[in-house]
Amino acid sequence: MKIAVCVKYVPDATGDRHFEDDKTVDRVGVDGLLSELDEYAVEQALQIKEKAESPDEVEVVALCVGPEKALDAVRKALQMGADKGVHVVDDAIAGSDAIATSLVLAKAVQRGSEGTPYDLVMCGMSSTDGSMSVVPAMLAERLGLPQLTLASVVETQGDQVRIKRDGDVATEVVGGTMPLVVSVTDQSGEARYPSFKGIMAAKKKPLETLSLSDLGVDAGDVGLSVAWTRVEDTTARPPREAGEIVKDEEGSGAKALADFLATKKFI
Amino acid sequence: MSEILVVVDHADGPDGVSVKKPTYEMLTLAARLGEPSAVFIGPKDKGAEVADAVKKYGAGKVYVVDDAPLKGYLVAPKAEALQQLVERTSQSRPVGAVLIASSAEGKEIAGRLAIKTGSGLITDAVDVEAGGDGPVTTQSVFAGNYTVRARVTHGTPIITVKPNSAAPVEASGAGEVEEVAVTISEAAKGAQIVASQPRTATGRPELTEAAIVVSGGRGTGGKFEPVEELADALGAAVGASRAAVDSGWKPHSYQIGQTGKTVSPQLYIAAGISGAIQHRAGMQTSKTIVAVNKDDEAPIFELVDFGVVGDLHTVLPALTEEVNQRKG
Ligand SMILES: Cc1cc2nc3c(=O)[nH]c(=O)nc-3n(C[C@H](O)[C@H](O)[C@H](O)COP(=O)(O)OP(=O)(O)OC[C@H]3O[C@@H](n4cnc5c(N)ncnc54)[C@H](O)[C@@H]3O)c2cc1C
Ligand SMILES: Nc1ncnc2c1ncn2[C@@H]1O[C@H](COP(=O)(O)O)[C@@H](O)[C@H]1O
Numbered sequence: 001m002k003i004a005v006c007v008k009y010v011p012d013a014t015g016d017r018h019f020e021d022d023k024t025v026d027r028v029g030v031d032g033l034l035s036e037l038d039e040y041a042v043e044q045a046l047q048i049k050e051k052a053e054s055p056d057e058v059e060v061v062a063l064c065v066g067p068e069k070a071l072d073a074v075r076k077a078l079q080m081g082a083d084k085g086v087h088v089v090d091d092a093i094a095g096s097d098a099i100a101t102s103l104v105l106a107k108a109v110q111r112g113s114e115g116t117p118y119d120l121v122m123c124g125m126s127s128t129d130g131s132m133s134v135v136p137a138m139l140a141e142r143l144g145l146p147q148l149t150l151a152s153v154v155e156t157q158g159d160q161v162r163i164k165r166d167g168d169v170a171t172e173v174v175g176g177t178m179p180l181v182v183s184v185t186d187q188s189g190e191a192r193y194p195s196f197k198g199i200m201a202a203k204k205k206p207l208e209t210l211s212l213s214d215l216g217v218d219a220g221d222v223g224l225s226v227a228w229t230r231v232e233d234t235t236a237r238p239p240r241e242a243g244e245i246v247k248d249e250e251g252s253g254a255k256a257l258a259d260f261l262a263t264k265k266f267i
Numbered sequence: 268m269s270e271i272l273v274v275v276d277h278a279d280g281p282d283g284v285s286v287k288k289p290t291y292e293m294l295t296l297a298a299r300l301g302e303p304s305a306v307f308i309g310p311k312d313k314g315a316e317v318a319d320a321v322k323k324y325g326a327g328k329v330y331v332v333d334d335a336p337l338k339g340y341l342v343a344p345k346a347e348a349l350q351q352l353v354e355r356t357s358q359s360r361p362v363g364a365v366l367i368a369s370s371a372e373g374k375e376i377a378g379r380l381a382i383k384t385g386s387g388l389i390t391d392a393v394d395v396e397a398g399g400d401g402p403v404t405t406q407s408v409f410a411g412n413y414t415v416r417a418r419v420t421h422g423t424p425i426i427t428v429k430p431n432s433a434a435p436v437e438a439s440g441a442g443e444v445e446e447v448a449v450t451i452s453e454a455a456k457g458a459q460i461v462a463s464q465p466r467t468a469t470g471r472p473e474l475t476e477a478a479i480v481v482s483g484g485r486g487t488g489g490k491f492e493p494v495e496e497l498a499d500a501l502g503a504a505v506g507a508s509r510a511a512v513d514s515g516w517k518p519h520s521y522q523i524g525q526t527g528k529t530v531s532p533q534l535y536i537a538a539g540i541s542g543a544i545q546h547r548a549g550m551q552t553s554k555t556i557v558a559v560n561k562d563d564e565a566p567i568f569e570l571v572d573f574g575v576v577g578d579l580h581t582v583l584p585a586l587t588e589e590v591n592q593r594k595g
Contacts, residue, residue, distance in 0.1 A: 013544055017409045132390045134378035141379040146457025150371055166519050168370055173462040174341055186526045187519055228387030228421035235414045245568055248577025254585030260573045266534050267590050
C-alpha cells in the first residue's frame with residue numbers, strides 16, 4: 001500500500017506573519033515549519049502503516065509543494081517516520097492559490113510512487129496560514145476520488161476506510177473504498193515527536209525533488225499572475241485600544257463588569 | 268442584471284426544516300451584487316415553506332433540488348447538483364456569484380464546485396460588496412491580525428460567507444419555486460455516511476450565529492455551571508477553549524479557535540481562558556471582549572475592552588445575579 005501525506009510549509013504562527021509587496025504571504029523572510037495540523041496526518045499515516053499486517057509493504061510518502069525552504073517540512077515528516085519525501089519546487093509556483101496548489105498536488109499524486117498508484121492521500125484539516133480547508137476537497141475533485149474529510153478517527157481494513165467526522169449538526173461515520181482522500185483533525189490523536197533515531201534515519205531516506213515540467217504541469221497554469229483570485233489590499237488590524245482592567249475585591253469585579261455591560265447596552 | 272445564487276443554509280430537525288440566519292444575511296449581500304435567487308437542497312415537499320421564508324429577504328427565484336438521491340453521501344453530490352444548476356442558469360443569464368455558508372461542509376462543497384466550474388474561490392468572507400469587476404470580499408486573516416480585500420478573476424465567483432457578515436434586510440422577492448432535476452454520478456457516491464448521530468439541541472443560540480458568547484477554559488476546572496448560568500442570563504451561546512474540550516468537559520462542537528469555530532459576536536466573555544494564539548484565532552474579531560481570569564498577566568487581557576482579575580467561580584455567579592436583577 002502507498003500512502004501520500006500532503007504536508008505544507010507555513011510561516012510560524014507564533015512569529016510575526018505578514019504579507020509581501022505583491023500581497024502574497026511572506027514565506028521566505030520568516031521562520032517556517034511543517035504546518036502543525038499536518039503532523040496529525042503524518043501521525044495517522046504512520047499508525048496505518050504500523051497496524052498493517054506487513055508494515056514493510058506500506059510506504060508513507062511525504063508530499064510537499066513549496067519553496068526551497070519547504071524541504072524542512074518534508075524532512076520533519078521523514079524524521080517522524082515517513083519513508084520517502086517528494087518536494088515539488090519551482091519558481092513558477094510562487095503565489096499560487098488553492099486552485100493551483102491542488103492542481104500541482106494532484107499531478108504529483110497521479111504520478112504515484114515508483115510508478116505504483118497511491119491508495120490513500122492524507123491531508124491535514126487546514127493549513128495554519130491560509131486556513132481555507134479546501135485543498136483536500138479540491139484534490140479529491142481533481143483526482144476523481146471520494147473524500148473522507150475532517151476525520152477524528154481513521155480506520156482501515158483491507159481497501160476499506162472508515163472515519164468518524166464530528167460535523168456541525170451530527171457526528172457521522174463515513175466509509176469508502178480506496179483509493180480516496182482523507183483529511184484528519186487535531187482530535188485524531190497527538191502527533192509523535194521525532195526520536196533521535198528517527199532524526200538520524202531521516203538523513204538516509206530517499207528524497208525526490210520535482211519541477212513542474214517533471215509533472216507535466218504548464219508553468220502558465222500556476223503562480224500569482226494566473227491565480228483565479230486577486231488580493232486587492234491588505235491592512236494590518238489596528239491594535240486594540242487598551243481596555244479597563246479591574247481587580248475583584250469582595251464582589252467589586254462583578255459590579256464593575258455589570259456596569260460596563262449596561263453602558264454597552266448588553267443588559 | 269446577473270443572478271446571484273445563495274445556497275440555503277438550513278437545519279433539518281424532527282419538526283421540519285428551518286432556514287438559518289446566515290441564509291438571510293447572504294440574501295442581503297446578494298442583493299448588493301445582482302438579483303438574489305435561493306437554492307434549497309433539501310426535502311422537495313419543504314420547498315414551498317422555504318420559499319415563503321426566503322422571499323421575505325428578496326429571493327426572486329427559489330430553486331428546489333430534492334435531496335433524496337443526494338442524502339447519505341458526503342459533499343460531492345451537492346457540488347455536482349450546484350454545478351448543473353450554475354450551468355443551466357447561465358444559459359439564460361449570467362450567474363454573478365454563488366454564495367455558500369462558510370461551514371466546514373460549505374467550504375468543501377465550494378472547493379469542489381470551484382474546480383468543476385473552473386472558477387476562483389474565496390472562503391470565509393465577512394463582507395461582500397459590488398465592485399467594477401465583480402464582487403469584492405473582505406476577509407480577516409492571520410488570527411484576525413490582517414484584513415484582506417479580494418476578488419475572483421476567473422469564472423463564476425464562488426464565495427463562502429461567515430455568519431454575522433451582514434444585518435439581514437427584509438425585501439420582498441417573488442419567491443418563485445422552480446424544481447430542478449439533477450443527475451448524480453456514481454463517482455460522487457464514493458463517500459457513504461454509514462451512521463449519523465445528530466447533536467442534541469442545547470436550547471441556546473447557535474455558537475457561530477449568537478450575538479453574545481460566554482466561554483470557559485481550563486480555569487473552570489470542569490465546573491461549567493457558572494459559565495452556563497451567565498450565558499442563560501444573557502441569552503448567549505456557550506463556548507469552550509481546546510483545553511476544556513480536550514479535558515472532556517465539553518464536546519468539540521463547543522470549541523472556539525483555529526481548529527474549532529470562529530465566532531464574531533457583539534460580546535465575547537472569556538472565563539478562565541489564557542488567550543493562546545490558537546484561541547484568539549477564533550474570537551479576535553468579536554466587537555466587545557471581556558475576560559475574567561485570576562492571573563493579571565494572562566495574554567487574554569491584551570485583547571479585552573474590560574477585564575476582571577479574579578476567580579471566575581465567584582465573579583461569574585455574582586455577575587449572573589447582577590444581570591438578573593437589572594433585567595428584572
Ligand atoms: C494545532 C493547535 C490547534 C489548537 N487549536 C485551538 C483551538 O481551536 N482553540 C483553543 O482554544 N485552543 C487551541 N489550541 C490550544 C491552545 O494553544 C491553548 O493550549 C488553549 O487555548 C488553552 O486553553 P485555556 O486557555 O482554557 O487553558 P490555559 O492556557 O491553561 O489557561 C487557563 C487560564 O485560566 C485561568 N484560571 C485558572 N483558574 C481560574 C479561576 N478559578 N478563575 C479565573 N481564571 C482562572 C488561568 O490563570 C489561565 O490563564 C490549539 C493548539 C494547537 C497546537
Ligand atoms: N503546498 C502544499 N503542499 C502540500 N500539502 C498541502 C499544500 N497546501 C495544502 N496542503 C494540504 O491541504 C490541507 C488543507 O490546506 P488548506 O486548504 O490550504 O487549508 C493541508 O493540511 C495539507 O495537508
